[in-house]
Every structure is written in structure tokens, then in C-alpha cells.
Amino acid sequence: MKALIQRVTRASVRVNREIVGEIGPGLVVFVGIGKDDSEEDARYLANKIVNLRIFSDQEDKFALSALETRGEILIVSQFTLLADSRKGRRPSFTEAAPPDKAKQLYEFFVKQVRSTGLAVETGVFQEYMQVEIHNDGPVTLLVESKK
Numbered sequence: 001m002k003a004l005i006q007r008v009t010r011a012s013v014r015v016n017r018e019i020v021g022e023i024g025p026g027l028v029v030f031v032g033i034g035k036d037d038s039e040e041d042a043r044y045l046a047n048k049i050v051n052l053r054i055f056s057d058q059e060d061k062f063a064l065s066a067l068e069t070r071g072e073i074l075i076v077s078q079f080t081l082l083a084d085s086r087k088g089r090r091p092s093f094t095e096a097a098p099p100d101k102a103k104q105l106y107e108f109f110v111k112q113v114r115s116t117g118l119a120v121e122t123g124v125f126q127e128y129m130q131v132e133i134h135n136d137g138p139v140t141l142l143v144e145s146k147k
Helices: 039-051 099-114
Strands: 002-015 018-023 026-032 062-064 072-077 120-122 130-144
Touching (some): 002 072, 018 120, 026 099, 099 120
């Protein structure tokens, strides 16, 4: 399982021109689910993300987590994080989980993050989405459950 995390001042996601998720200061989390991923991967990633110290303290150092700052979380499914573009010019998605498995693990991941008490918004699984992000810093990190 992979997550691309961006610290934001605000963000929103639209489906068919309607906002379906919107947050203030916090994290946008793009989640890609692989064919070999499990609930254990989702638990690990959820725990890692909400506890990752990527918010600045009074000394402007990365010392605070989303849990400590009560940051909001916007979670968006993104199978393209599993793309393999090493060969040719068209990415291969053979490592991505099939949609039924990916949806189940995506929903489990969202549930894990929500269980922390943080405000969580989401996109719509397997829909075309437009995401507006106001990256703060910019701070962007890739977190993987398998490495």
C-alpha cells in the first residue's frame, strides 16, 4: 500500500463539479492499493500517517503530528500510485489491486483513520475526481507499507 501525503492549508475534491470532500489545515492522502496488500498494510499506513511529525512547532521544526494539531484529513483513492513506468511509454498497472479488493481496503483504511477522532473527508472510489490542493511548505511525502 502506498500513500502520497501532502500537508495543506486547505483542499477539496470534486466529482461531477460538486464538492464531495473539503478540509482546512491538515493532510491530503492519496492512497494506492496493491494486489498483495492486506488490512495489516492499511492499519500500518493509517497509524503512520496520523502520527507522522510533519507539522511545525513554535521553533519551525517538524515536531507535531496530525493527531497533535487536530489536522483534518482528505483521503483520495489513486490506483496510479501503483504504476510501473520503467518499460515503454505507457504505465503498467499490473501491481494494483482489482477494484473490489481495492475498494474494501480503501474503506477499511478510511475507517482506521476515522477511528483516531480526526475529521476525515474522502473522494469517491473509482470516480473521475478533480482535487484542489493548497500545499503548505510545500511538504509532500511518499509512505509505503511494504518498505
